[in-house]
Amino acid sequence: MPHLGKLEAAVMDVLWSTNAPLTVREVLERMPPQRNLAYTTVMTVLGNLLRKGLLEREPVGRAFSYRPTVTRQGAAAASLREILDASEDPRLVLLHFAETATDEESSVLREALARRATTS
Amino acid sequence: MIGMLAVLVVGSAVGLYGHRPLLWLAERRVDPTILLVGWLVLSIGLVVSTLAMIGLLALPMDQHQSSGLFQLVGGCWTAVTKGTLPAWQQTVAGISLIMAAAIVVRLGKAVASRVRSVRRHAPHVEQLRLLAMSSSAGEPLWVPGRRAMALSIGGRPGVIIASDGLRAQLPPAAVAATLEHERAHLRGHHHALVTVAETLAAALPWCPLLRAAPAATRDLVELAADDQAARRCGPEAVQVALHRMTGQPVLPFGLPMASLLTELRISRLRTSDPRAARRLLRWPGAAAMATGALLLPAATMWLGGNVVLCAVT
Numbered sequence A: 001m002p003h004l005g006k007l008e009a010a011v012m013d014v015l016w017s018t019n020a021p022l023t024v025r026e027v028l029e030r031m032p033p034q035r036n037l038a039y040t041t042v043m044t045v046l047g048n049l050l051r052k053g054l055l056e057r058e059p060v061g062r063a064f065s066y067r068p069t070v071t072r073q074g075a076a077a078a079s080l081r082e083i084l085d086a087s088e089d090p091r092l093v094l095l096h097f098a099e100t101a102t103d104e105e106s107s108v109l110r111e112a113l114a115r116r117a118t119t120s
Numbered sequence B: 001m002i003g004m005l006a007v008l009v010v011g012s013a014v015g016l017y018g019h020r021p022l023l024w025l026a027e028r029r030v031d032p033t034i035l036l037v038g039w040l041v042l043s044i045g046l047v048v049s050t051l052a053m054i055g056l057l058a059l060p061m062d063q064h065q066s067s068g069l070f071q072l073v074g075g076c077w078t079a080v081t082k083g084t085l086p087a088w089q090q091t092v093a094g095i096s097l098i099m100a101a102a103i104v105v106r107l108g109k110a111v112a113s114r115v116r117s118v119r120r121h122a123p124h125v126e127q128l129r130l131l132a133m134s135s136s137a138g139e140p141l142w143v144p145g146r147r148a149m150a151l152s153i154g155g156r157p158g159v160i161i162a163s164d165g166l167r168a169q170l171p172p173a174a175v176a177a178t179l180e181h182e183r184a185h186l187r188g189h190h191h192a193l194v195t196v197a198e199t200l201a202a203a204l205p206w207c208p209l210l211r212a213a214p215a216a217t218r219d220l221v222e223l224a225a226d227d228q229a230a231r232r233c234g235p236e237a238v239q240v241a242l243h244r245m246t247g248q249p250v251l252p253f254g255l256p257m258a259s260l261l262t263e264l265r266i267s268r269l270r271t272s273d274p275r276a277a278r279r280l281l282r283w284p285g286a287a288a289m290a291t292g293a294l295l296l297p298a299a300t301m302w303l304g305g306n307v308v309l310c311a312v313t
Helices: A006-016 A024-030 A039-051 A072-086 A104-120 B001-017 B019-027 B032-058 B070-084 B085-133 B164-169 B174-189 B189-202 B208-233 B236-248 B260-271 B276-313
Strands: A055-060 A064-067 A094-098 B141-143 B150-151 B161-164
Touching: A006 A024, A006 A039, A006 A072, A006 B019, A006 B085, A024 A039, A024 B032, A039 A055, A039 A064, A072 B141, A094 B189, A094 B208, B001 B032, B001 B208, B001 B236, B001 B276, B019 B032, B019 B208, B032 B085, B032 B189, B032 B208, B032 B276, B070 B260, B085 B161, B085 B189, B141 B164, B150 B174, B161 B164, B161 B174, B164 B174, B164 B276, B174 B208, B174 B236, B189 B208, B208 B236, B208 B260
Parallel strands: B141 B161
Antiparallel strands: A055 A064, A094 B150, B150 B161
16 A cells, blocks of 8 residues: 555545545645645646556546545555554554454454455 | 662562552452553652662762762762772672663663554554544544454554444444543553553563563553443443454353453443442542552652762752
């Protein structure tokens, strides 16, 4: 899962919040006004996200519309799996609600997330 | 010297047997917040006191020639370097310095190892924080998965993650109780408390008190979070959540597959009402526990202050 910067996460948030694909202009209009971004900035961020494989685009007239290739849930699952993979002991990072069998639970969780990531 | 030896003996007793009264109180179901205060204050106090006492033993306080703090340090240094100390005092000072250095090095290594671990996870945790950015505070980041799961990641801000299976398999009240449990972990900085206990245990594993602290802290933060969830959502909702997520029966008997902690958690929720009046005793109890646990470091500081003040004036 490629890592997101703050602005990239904000743009992805706009795209995840909408079901339809959006053009650069539409993304810019939906961004929080306090960010006060330029059109070209949003276009660059969308280009970066496209290069990272997190977006796909299709031509709409003379512009492109962008849609996410991963869901927010899928991205969260991938990040969580990366934490588990990088942990010798996931208990050092996570506090589970049910910790009946931490080792077993961690491996089941890792497998479940891996399975979802490959099928999504 | 007698005062120092007395504090050293008490410190040794705390290090060797300090966990026993805390475990005894836990068996009598004393409020987990009070016990958490006891474990952490006693553990940190023991390490600080040990270092302070060893440092005082290493200082040849009676070898200074003039008053004032800087003169005292200079006098001690001169005494050590000129070899004017009696042989036994040099030996004590040497052993003390080696012990203090060993403790400091081990603490440093444990902290460095923990920092490395945090750095290793930092990009992924930051990613989760960014993904959770659009959720309102305290709301979870939902991940796909049929297995009912909820967990929290500490830090600023903390993140709660829950699986779709949680919503699918648990009634709404139990889902709310589960999420409240995770919010309690974040509000109470439970991740940080566990980290402190684990770091001290990793640094000084030969001390029985510090060795027992991580497991006790992990269990107590779960009990404390259960209490908070039960207060806000009702003990029944937490009980149902535990039952559904662990697959264990609600009744506290015939649990061959149950972990002791889950058995205890379910049993506590059945038999005690966290909304009861005894909750009012929590903060006075925690204050009393902290006062008791601080006796050793306070005695050490008082003794150290006396020794230094006596020498410099």
